[in-house]
Amino acid sequence: MRKFKIILEMIKFEHTVFALPFAFLGAVLSSLLISGNWPTVHHWIWITLAMVGARSAAMSLNRVIDANIDKKNPRTAARAIPAGLLSRLETGLFIFVSFLLLFFAAYQLNMLAVYLLPIAVFFLVIYSYTKRFTYLCHIVLGITIGIAPLGGWVGATGTLTWEAMLLFVGVAFWTAGFDVIYATQDAEYDRDVGLHSIPSRFGISNALWIAKVFHLVSFVAMLALFFATPLGLIFLLGVLIAGGIMMYEHSLVSPSDLSKVNVAFFTMNGIISIVMLIFTIGDLLL
Template sequence: MLRKITIFLEMIKFSHTVFALPFALAGGLLAAGGLPTAGKLLWIVLAMVGARTAAMGLNRLIDAEIDARNPRTAGRAIPAGLIGKGTTLLFIVLSLALLLVSSARLNPLCLKLSPLAVFFLVLYSYCKRFTSLAHVVLGICLAAAPIGAWVAIRGRIDAPALILGGAVLFWVAGFDILYALQDLEFDRNAGLHSIPVALGVEGSLWMARIFHLVMLALLLGLFTTLRLGGFFMAGIVVTAGMLLYEHWLLRDGNLDRLDAAFFNMNGYISLVMLASTAADVLAR
């Protein structure tokens, strides 16, 4: 069982939870106007981990046949026979249970909204079969992290939560477009949908740039709405620099540098925004 758990966590890239978890924590800090209680932080983290684990497990399970035909993904655990679909489903159910229990422990609104989150988690895995907007749906899924954390603290949805959620949406959709460039030819031949299939390499690069500009604009909007200070502004400036570097790495459509652009830069961005938010909130 320990081996299966290890394989499952590797299959869903559990380490990539770093992309959205810092934004969830930033949302909680902003909502509390300081450091939330340890109990709130614990259940926010567990809800986030449960949702993200279930989402990736569902994606791998639903896309198993497609992954088996794609040379880039044929070595994933389910197509390679390293883990069974039944075992994967069990882990998904346990992850969804963690999400629901954590939501219930936070407040009634979190519990009421959790089925909506699950709906988008399932929808994302099917989107590539009928729409090019799968990247946006993925962004909605991760935007739920800071919005959910805000609801966990305040028990309601306010404008700043939606602004921060919108920033996460466009950030995630932008880098997912870049990531999807790897599968452009396969998706096109398999009849799957994505922005790279619809717009090609150059069009996709420009769409990702536009999405990331929107993200920065929304972060500036949050800065103004909440009257945040210099630490948060510094985080925006550093984030803008890292996004610029990310797009510079892929400026000519050469995907050899995709790992550095996708994994390194975006992991750093989320951590920088958490650190700058924490510094700003706690300093005040």
């Protein structure tokens, strides 16, 4: 149990709040648009377990792959593997079990979820390597997290429509934007050791502007979803609130003051995902 607690801390299990609400949003929206019904208890359970498996596997892989990098970075040297609290073998076992959970959950949902699973696994694995060769690693992370609402959409109905792609774009660029903000903490270190990121490539000031552009694209995609579906004014209000939170998020950080990066990264974005889910369900109910 002590090791398991260390693993949960290592993978920042609480950060599941970023993607899980959007997976639920995809499931709810696709069910009501396509079948006119709400997702069943079966759908809720297996979509949740698939998400837990996917994120646990991805984050654990990231920690194993980046262990040597983390050990040399003062900000990350205390993480479980470089600090000797967990071995690579123990983490590898957890990764294996997490992938098994993801595969089994997809099989319990429908065959389209199973057929598309290799694409999801590819991005779950490749993301951790991208910072070694491209500053577009933030986009790759965005695609990886953007698969969450697509997974919910496919898992609930066994379909994939162009409306789902609008949701995917919205989540992908939202994620890429806040990941750029988070990466400003390591801009100098990444530049010194040859790792790639938008802050290390373009500087912190330009990176924060790029993050704003990413979030603008995300906002426009969510707004387009309002016009492309029967979603009403309550959903629109949720989109506007999310847009306002993103603006506030950017007000918390500046090139000369990155002390509130963690607030901007975790607190604000956790609120955004929950707001979008609540206002979508509220709209569909009322």
